Amino acid sequence: MRALSGIDLTVRQGEFLVIVGLSGSGKSTLLRCLNRLIDPSEGRIWIFGEEITATEGADLRVMRAAVAMIFQQFNLVKRQTVTSNVLAGALGRSPLLPSLFLRFSEEETAKAQAFLERVGLGDRGSSRADALSGGEQQRVAIARALMQKPRLVLADEPVASLDPALRHSVMRHIEALNRQEGMTVLCTLHDIDLIERYATRVVALREGRLVYEGEPTSFDAVTFRQIYGDDAVMAGSAVD
Amino acid sequence: METSAELQRQQRSPWRHRMRQIQAFVIDLLLLTLFLLMVEFLLVAFSGRRGPTGLLVTPEEVLDLLHYGWAVAGGALLALLWGLVSNVLGTSPGRALVLGVPEREGHLAWTQTMRGWFSALLIELTIFTGWLITEVQLVTFLTQFSKAADIVRGLVHPSSTVLHQGLVLLVQTIFLAFMATAFAIPIAFCLSFLAARNLTRDSFGLRLAYTVVRAGMNFTRAVEPLVWALIFISWVGIGPFAGVLALWVHSVAALIKLYSEQVENIDHGPVDAITATGASWLQVLRYGVVPQVIPPFLSFTIYRWDINVRMSTIIGFVGGGGIGYILKPRVDLGLWGEVGTLVLLIAATVWCMDILSAKIRERIV
Numbered sequence: 001m002r003a004l005s006g007i008d009l010t011v012r013q014g015e016f017l018v019i020v021g022l023s024g025s026g027k028s029t030l031l032r033c034l035n036r037l038i039d040p041s042e043g044r045i046w047i048f049g050e051e052i053t054a055t056e057g058a059d060l061r062v063m064r065a066a067v068a069m070i071f072q073q074f075n076l077v078k079r080q081t082v083t084s085n086v087l088a089g090a091l092g093r094s095p096l097l098p099s100l101f102l103r104f105s106e107e108e109t110a111k112a113q114a115f116l117e118r119v120g121l122g123d124r125g126s127s128r129a130d131a132l133s134g135g136e137q138q139r140v141a142i143a144r145a146l147m148q149k150p151r152l153v154l155a156d157e158p159v160a161s162l163d164p165a166l167r168h169s170v171m172r173h174i175e176a177l178n179r180q181e182g183m184t185v186l187c188t189l190h191d192i193d194l195i196e197r198y199a200t201r202v203v204a205l206r207e208g209r210l211v212y213e214g215e216p217t218s219f220d221a222v223t224f225r226q227i228y229g230d231d232a233v234m235a236g237s238a239v240d
Numbered sequence: 241m242e243t244s245a246e247l248q249r250q251q252r253s254p255w256r257h258r259m260r261q262i263q264a265f266v267i268d269l270l271l272l273t274l275f276l277l278m279v280e281f282l283l284v285a286f287s288g289r290r291g292p293t294g295l296l297v298t299p300e301e302v303l304d305l306l307h308y309g310w311a312v313a314g315g316a317l318l319a320l321l322w323g324l325v326s327n328v329l330g331t332s333p334g335r336a337l338v339l340g341v342p343e344r345e346g347h348l349a350w351t352q353t354m355r356g357w358f359s360a361l362l363i364e365l366t367i368f369t370g371w372l373i374t375e376v377q378l379v380t381f382l383t384q385f386s387k388a389a390d391i392v393r394g395l396v397h398p399s400s401t402v403l404h405q406g407l408v409l410l411v412q413t414i415f416l417a418f419m420a421t422a423f424a425i426p427i428a429f430c431l432s433f434l435a436a437r438n439l440t441r442d443s444f445g446l447r448l449a450y451t452v453v454r455a456g457m458n459f460t461r462a463v464e465p466l467v468w469a470l471i472f473i474s475w476v477g478i479g480p481f482a483g484v485l486a487l488w489v490h491s492v493a494a495l496i497k498l499y500s501e502q503v504e505n506i507d508h509g510p511v512d513a514i515t516a517t518g519a520s521w522l523q524v525l526r527y528g529v530v531p532q533v534i535p536p537f538l539s540f541t542i543y544r545w546d547i548n549v550r551m552s553t554i555i556g557f558v559g560g561g562g563i564g565y566i567l568k569p570r571v572d573l574g575l576w577g578e579v580g581t582l583v584l585l586i587a588a589t590v591w592c593m594d595i596l597s598a599k600i601r602e603r604i605v
Contacts, residue, residue: 035516058520065518075509079531088527092518100526141513148517 003029004208016178018195019188021205022228027188031154035067065092068145072157074137078130082140085129086112089147115143119173135166142173153177155187171198260338265319267334273315278365285372329354394576402578406585413562416480417548420487425541427492432499433525460493465551469560480561487548495544502536539601546593553586
């Protein structure tokens, strides 16, 4: 049993690539291999021309800093303030000792505040992270990603834990990373309307293999059934 | 034969699978050896060859390695036999523990499997054997209370003569326990992260640190605080400081264990998120782990202080300061009224600390 096999995928800079597939099809594993939260047992991965699968130690941390990640469960540090959570995005480039005492330069602190304002949470900086709603927490996570100044953003089902009504508000912020900042985005999604609205290209995984690659506009009911199986029903927000 | 998860593991790493099979066999061997020894012990006991109640195994018998060698050989033979006819008897207990229960037996109640009956029998035998080895005498316990009545009468009629001295030493006891706990916190805090499996997988150095810290902790914990007290009394002399040191060493080990279990139970989401920002191991610790474990750490520390207050009484028996220091001679002389006073003082303190620590834990968790 392999979580992934035979994946040969090239992502161009500036793409908004959406990865679809059933739960357990290997989407999360694929994203987590890209920043080495999971070590692939075989195979090689290049990011911006450097092979991340052959990098270790401090070099690996430098490469990771250029790849931000957004999670389904937000993964904020719940008992810290919102500002601290955003500043955590700067850890990769901050001096060790001050960072262990939660001290960051004024420049970084000002940046963190600016990013919080950008996601519409400028006045929540001193709240504890777990005092925020789900949608707000995910926006804090986006601010943390911005803080990293990444060139690549990995978003692992960023809206799956959110109220359907809030999905677009979060997706629009992720879209802004792509369109305004020129960051490449790899995002896993389930909803067909979100895919059509945000993706520039779609790939699909089934049982760890790449089974579809194409434009979001050609991603129709037939391909949908191929990927999700005959029992799946295509609906606006269904299929989890 | 095995569960599907086990089959996957087997394919991934045949060497590790071999190790697990050996582990399963060793467990079977030990259980069956134990079974043989207890059956033998009970047969000998009830054959009446060794007097009415006392069926103590003599030291010579304990050291009779040849005898145990035969038992182990018998156990190994039975374990092998069980392995060979496992399609008739069902999975052996060791294999069920280490390799998991195969799917075709998964739905069976324990009464329908051989290992279920075997385990039940083993538990029964253990209780019988324990009864004989510890020389339980139910009749004496139920009929001879009057011999202890003096002591109990004294305990419930406390005398006021030692009240003043007792109160002074009680204060010393509480501070002794407090200092031991306070000194233990920073060391236990730093080492607990190295004693947590989930944070020490990534490099050889961390895995080594894990093994060293765990081994040191278990050794320290295995040595009784009383023994530590004797060591430190020789080192720094009789008095409360020796008691502080004895409880400190024990508390460090105990807190590492409690803390590291909390570290192993954290939510890994924030750890992943902080790792993904390119943070180093220490930064991941500071941002992803520490904020999650502070409340349980506080609560366990207060609990530990509570334990130390109780333990310091015993430490005082051997000269480690605190209220135990004046309790011991009164026990020896049979001054039960005064003993009663001191015991009541300790009980009241422990009770107060229990209420206090419950309240604080309620607040911070």
